[in-house]
Amino acid sequence: MRRAVSLYLPNWPIDRLYRHLDAAAPPPEVPVVLVGRDRGRRMVTACNPSASALGLRPGLAASQAQALVPGLQTHDADPQGDRAALDRLAHWALRHYAPVCAADAPDGLAIEATGAAHLKGGEAGFLSDMEVRLAAAGIRARAVMAPTYGAAHALARFASGVPIVDEGEIGRTIGDLPLAALRLPETLLPALTRLGFETILDLxxxxxxxxxxRFGPEIGRRLDQAYGRSFEPIVPVVDQTLPRAERLFAEPIGAAETLARYVAELVVDLCLALEREGRGARRLDLHCQRVDHRLETVRVATARPLRDPRRLTRLVCDRIETITPGFGIERMTLTASIVEPLDWRPSASRLGETEAPDVSGLIDILANRIGRERLYRLTAVESDVPERSVRKTAPMAADTAAAPASSGGWTPDWPRPARLFRPPEPVQTLALLPDNPPTHFTWRGVRRRIRRADGPERIHGEWAHSEAEVWAVRDYFQVEDDAGERFWLFRAGNGEDTRTGPQTWFIHGKFG
Known part of the structure; x- marks a missing residue:
């Protein structure tokens, strides 16, 4: 199922102005407008929210706007600069979100998100990540995902509260939207309104x-694109500064073996270009343009900079099965969308030294098959609280100074279970206070008698993390039941003072 995203920037020129002025930007409560020329007349082209609240709007004469709002700040509009910045934003989205992104002037981006949403934790996370990142940069944005770009474009600009549309919901979600949501020429809208048409469903x-x-083919074309009866291609932006290789075919190709052969040729050409620049690829994008103008894409990533043709070819060819060639592919383009410096380095630093095994190839294969966000390793963090003493990191990431150097990571004095429960689960138990281990405990409806126990290991709360932890104490015990299973229990509190905790018991982990 196709997934297209429309990223709407409702006040792109004003947001660009504020970013350009930076510290010199006026406060939000000051009305600001952009003024441009339309056939010799000075007209308002954009307003900030304060100016809009005072009744100003695009299309108003600049002299009239200044008469209505004393003290109005005016700045010259820069439509060419806005378009160039929109193209740069499309390149940013290309690197961070999907291999097919394009500027949708004058106020948005078009993104082909099919097969890319899982990289950000699903469709909701994909949209939220874009909006949050842009908001942090001072740019207001609204993103909508739908099976067709026409529907996504209409909902992003003329609806609210509908960020994700599934297959079969297009008619219900866009039917009540006004005619302007169809992206029809402005000359058609007055004529359609005079005939009594108000919504998309009316047409x-x-x-x-x-x-x-009466009106030509444009109305039918836009309706078919919005409802998914005809395909609307998104022509991606091309970053000419990135290494790329391309093949054009006189006769369309479609067999998997043929695709794999040409992928191998493209990878060799790309690696030669990377070698000349002294760089390696961290991510490859394969674009396959079909004869019906649909674009099939494959994106693979590597754990470290790479320009080994054999390994890169295998990574890309593993994803060929996701390409639907249709009636044939007439153009293939392979781009290294993320590159990093890659210099030659010896296999061992000293003569006779054993080279460490290289597992990056295995990591690349697994990450591109199951998803890079599902492949990680654990590293130590400087914290006594167990759930804070570990964090996920990339498989090939270098260790940071998060854990004490003297400990080499986790302290070996007190073993930790390989599996921690989040959050810790309550158990019913019986123990002599303050320092004796429990004699039994009931967990998930099963009563277990404890044969052996070791502890307590007292862990104090981290007052710098939360004021509620100033007096908090946990007493941990390693226990073994009759069946030989080992568990990690703790009492919230020191067994004497209620300020240190409610004296209730929890299971926090399981050994083995």
């Missing part, structure tokens, strides 16, 4: 032939 219910005869 959808009409016979196609009379509409085409």
């Amino acid at each position: 959808e219910r009409q016979p196609r032939a009379p509409l085409t005869l």
Whole structure:
């Protein structure tokens, strides 16, 4: 199922102005407008929220706006600069979100998100990540995902509260939107309104032939694109500064073996270009343009900079099965969308030294098959609280100074279970206070008698992390039941003072 995203930037020129002015930008409560020329007249082209609240709007004469709002700040509009910045934003989205992104002037981006949403934790996370990142940069944005770009574009600009549309929901979600949501030429809208058409559904219910005869094919084309009856391609931006290789075919190709052969040729060409620049690829994007103008894409990533043709070819060819060639592919383009410096280095630093095994190839294969976010390793963090003493990191990431150097990571004095429960689960137990281990405990409806125990290991709360932990104490015990299973229990509190905890028991982990 196709997933297209429309990223709408409702006040792109104003947001660009504020970013350009930076510290010199006026406060939000000051009304600000951009002024441009339309056939010799000075007109308002954009307003900030304060100016809009005072009744100003794009299309108003600049002299009239200044008369209505004393003290109005005006700045010259820069439509060419806005378009160039929108192209740069499309390149940013290309690197961070999906291999097919394009500027949708004057106020948005078009993104082909099919097969890319899982990289950000699903469709909701994909949209939220874009909006949050742009908001942190001072740019207001609204993203909508739908099976067609026409539907996503309409909902992003003319609806609220519908960020994700599934297959079969297009008619219900866009039917009540105004005609302007169809991206029709402005010259058509007054004529359609005079005939009584107000919503998209009004046009959808009409016979196609009379509409085409009177208004031309544009209405039918936009309706078909919005409802998914015809395909609307998204032509991606091309970053000419990135290494790339391309093949054009006189006759379309479609067999998997043929695709794999040309992928191998493209990888060799790309690696030669990377070698000339002294760089390695961290991510590859394969674009396959079909004869019906649909674009099939494959994106693979590597754990470290790489320009080994054999390994890169295998990574890309492992994903060929996701390509649907249709009636054939007429163009293939392979781009290294993320590159990093890669210099030659010896296999061992000293003569006779054993080279450490290279597992990056295995990591690349697993990450591109199951998802890079599902592949990680654990590293130590300087914290006594067990759930804070570990964090996820990339498989090939270098260790940081998060854990004490003297300990080499986790302290070996007190073993930790390989599996921690989050959050810790309550258990019913019986123990002599303050320092004796429990004699039994009931967990998940099963009563277990304790044969052996070791402890307590007292862990104090981290007052710098939370004021509630100033007096908090946990007493941990390693226990073994009759079946030989080992568990990690703790009492919230020191067994004497209620300020240190409620004296209730929890299971925090399981050994083995």
